[in-house]
Amino acid sequence: MSFAKGSLGAAALYYASLGWAVFPLVPRDKVPLLSKAKGGKGLHDATTDAVTIAGWWTQYPDANVGIATGAASGVVVVDVDGEAGEAALAQYGPLPATVESRTGKGRHLLYTGSDVRNSAGKLGPQLDVRGDGGYIVAPPSIHPNGHAYRWATAGTPGRAVVAPLPETIAHRLAGVVGTIPAGSEPTRSTALDVVLTGTAEGGRNQALAEYVGRLLALGARELEVLELARGVNATKFRPPLPAAEVEAVVKSIAAAHARNRAPRVIGPASDPQLVAPLAPVDAEVFDAMLAKARRPVDAMPTMWPSWNRACRMYGGGIGLARGWHVVAGGAAGSGKSLIALNLTAAALRAGHSVGWVSLEMSREQLLLRLLGIATGKKLRDLEPGPSFAPDRFEAARDELLERMALADARLWMAERPTRDLATVERLLREAIDAGCRLVILDYAQLVSVAGAKLDDAMRQVSAMVQGLAYRHDVTSLLLSQLNRSTTSDRENAVSMHGLAGSSALENDADQALLINTNTKQDSIHGKTFDVLLDKNRHGPLATVPVELQTQTLQMVEPLTVRAYHDWTEKESA
DSSP states (O other), X not given: OOOXXXXXXXXXXXHHHTTOOEEEEOTTSSSBSSOGGGTOOGGGGOBOOXXXXXHHHHHOTTOEEEEEOBTTTTEEEEEXXXXXXXXXXXXXXXXXXXXXXXXXXXEEEEEEOOSOBOEEEEEETTEEEEOBTOEEEETTOBOTTSOBOEEOTTOOBTTBOOEEOOHHHHHHHHTOOSSSOTTSOOOTTHHHHHHHTOEETTSHHHHHHHHHHHHHHTTOOHHHHHHHHHHHHHHHEESOOOHHHHHHHHHHHHHHHHHHHSOOOOOOTTSOOOOOOOOOOOHHHHHHHHHHHHSOOXXXXXXXXXXXXXXXXXXXXXXXXXXXXXXXXXXXXXXXXXXXHHHHHHHHHTTOOEEEEESSSOHHHXXXXXXXXXXXXOHHHHSSSTTOOHHHHHHHHHHHHHHHHHHTOOXXXXXXXXXXXXXXXXXXXXXXXXXXXXXEEEOGGGOBOTTOOHHHHHHHHHHHHHHHHHHHTOEEEEEEEBOTTOXXXXXXXXXXXXXXXXXXXXXXXXXXXXXXXXXXXXXXXXEEEEEEEEEETTSOOEEEEEEEETTTTXXXXXXXXXXXXXXXXXXXX
């Protein structure tokens, strides 16, 4: 049994594949659906069995998803409720990055661990713990207030690592007072001290996880750590943990340690240089690749089928994958911003939120063009002038907003921001924090980097945008000017070497689109020309024939006009 992408049933099956036991909740509520009155056992029905889970959500497709915490799933959850909860959490010092979801009024922080009981207020006001015998409501469930639970951008399971429960929190839960000063980092010897002085039932798993983590951080090999962990378990834990559980803890913490040591991207020039360690390629590496390949393709369709087909690997031939950085280049007035606006319309149609930082056009200019592209209304009817039709403007506005609401997509735009690099980066980060799947910067050469020449400035801009996309698992589009003196390296074609300012724009890009106005000619609806996919790390190169329909500013492949208009309205007479 399969479920539609993004559905509650699909989410439940995915969580089960991670080893988290799930069960259905009443739609738009937190109460177990399968109560005793319905022949069920509520929380105690939680399972990872795919057949059972598929049966539940086939019968109850709108059921919210519950995840059993504690030993059932190997996760302990800290429930932070509002400002009071955040203030209470701050006393436990800097916490490690981990899987995190956004709830109706706060957030859930997921950590590895067991032998932790539920508690309310033990950590502080509005700061609860869900462990053995507890559960949480998981995304994309709907809160009773209508708010949708969602994973934090940088804390989505499968992309972020579930960290061990922090020592400061574990000690408070275990009743240890004064061992670790509130608000300070644990010392290197803390975990060792707790283990060697003996640990009773209720804190064994967590103490072992912290001990293993400290040994790995000091450079011990996994096999050495396993032998030490077995010895500690046999001599210091009362009673000892099962041997299989000790092995599982060591393997899990070692894998997380290896992943966290390897930096994923070089940051902006102002960040420290990160050096990736040399690591062996073994079965675990291929197993991780296999697990990722088995997940449903999470790609964002573009407006051009030829472009979509060229998006291989994690684009799946569907569209742009998360983490990809795309550069679109063109001469002045060639249509760079229109490509970005057409991609915006396609993203919104598919239910993906978009964040725009334009250093060239105002928000009104962008939105006016987007109305024509997204609805198929003639631009002359929407803009001030002799043909302006207020009723058509209102109809286009209502149509776009209604389609965005139905697709659960939002659009964020800055209004004429300052052009310094720090401001641009802050705005892009705000768009990502707001849940945007696609972020757009228009355009690179307008960003001001104090004291830097053009080449160095472009390296910093490119590294910043590409780094944000990779670290936060979103797609980025950076628009770039082509030099006026751009040369051609093949007949009727522009070249990537013409990207103004630096080869970094080309080097950092997963894909590079170039507008080739040399092929422009008149068509029935407007102008036709080629857009070259001139670099593609994830598939073949391509030449996309594009028709710019001048009355609506839609950019379509001529042979796919009918398909494109399945969503947009036909041009009015």
